[in-house]
Amino acid sequence: MSTTTANAERYRSLGDHTWQDQAVCHPSQYNPVDPDVFFPGPDEIDKISTALSLCGQCPVRLACLDAALEGGETDGIRGGYTEEERAPLHKEIAKRLDYGRVNAALAGRDIHLTTAERHAVVLAGYRHGVSAERIANLLKITEDHAQKLYRKTRRAIRNRELQQDARTTGQTVGTGTGRLTSDDFGTAA
Numbered sequence: 508m509s510t511t512t513a514n515a516e517r518y519r520s521l522g523d524h525t526w527q528d529q530a531v532c533h534p535s536q537y538n539p540v541d542p543d544v545f546f547p548g549p550d551e552i553d554k555i556s557t558a559l560s561l562c563g564q565c566p567v568r569l570a571c572l573d574a575a576l577e578g579g580e581t582d583g584i585r586g587g588y589t590e591e592e593r594a595p596l597h598k599e600i601a602k603r604l605d606y607g608r609v610n611a612a613l614a615g616r617d618i619h620l621t622t623a624e625r626h627a628v629v630l631a632g633y634r635h636g637v638s639a640e641r642i643a644n645l646l647k648i649t650e651d652h653a654q655k656l657y658r659k660t661r662r663a664i665r666n667r668e669l670q671q672d673a674r675t676t677g678q679t680v681g682t683g684t685g686r687l688t689s690d691d692f693g694t695a696a
Contacts, residue, residue: 526574531565532558546583555589562587576600577619612645613637620646629653633660 527533534540540561547554562568562584572586576596585593604623611618612628620628625646632642643653 524574526567526570529567530571531561545585555584558584559587559589572596573619615645629656629660633657633664 531538532540532542532545534542544554544561545558547558562571565571565587568587572588572593574580575585575588575593577600579597581590581593581597583590588596601622603621604627606627608618608620608624609627609631612620612624613631628645629642631637632645639653639657640650642648642656643650646653648656
């Protein structure tokens with residue numbers, strides 16, 4: 508899992524497409540760009556190089572790439588990447604953990620969060636005493652669900668502390684072999 512921190516100002520709000528007006532590929536009266544250049548066939552090397560060179564000059568290239576990854580767009584050249592170059596990024600997007608995005612969400616910015624970032628928002632909220640109601644509003648979930656996430660977080664922290672305590676005292680959890688036996692479950696097993 509990759510982690511990064513960056514300037515929160517660069518994160519798009521959910522549903523915000525205003526960045527497209529600043530894109531080099533956005534055709535206008537003064538910038539007659541053919542959108543087909545960004546959807547070349549596999550053998551159209553000239554179109555691919557033209558599109559990539561335009562992307563290299565674009566001031567909103569990262570916003571374009573984020574939008575393509577977050578929206579699951581697999582066709583065409585987006586954010587300076589071809590379809591093939593973006594494929595592994597699509598597979599890893601759910602694992603992205605950008606603490607800048609987490610902090611921006613906690614500050615109230617309405618941005619797209621990956622699964623890992625949503626978990627980090629819950630953990631940070633729990634550790635800093637943010638109310639379940641606020642977490643529910645930030646993540647657009649019910650307050651009951653936010654309370655459930657807080658209980659799950661509390662259990663995970665407790666279990667981690669128990670594991671650490673067991674390691675420091677030299678004790679093992681369970682039977683000592685690492686495998687559970689019927690004796691570990693009582694009479695119902």
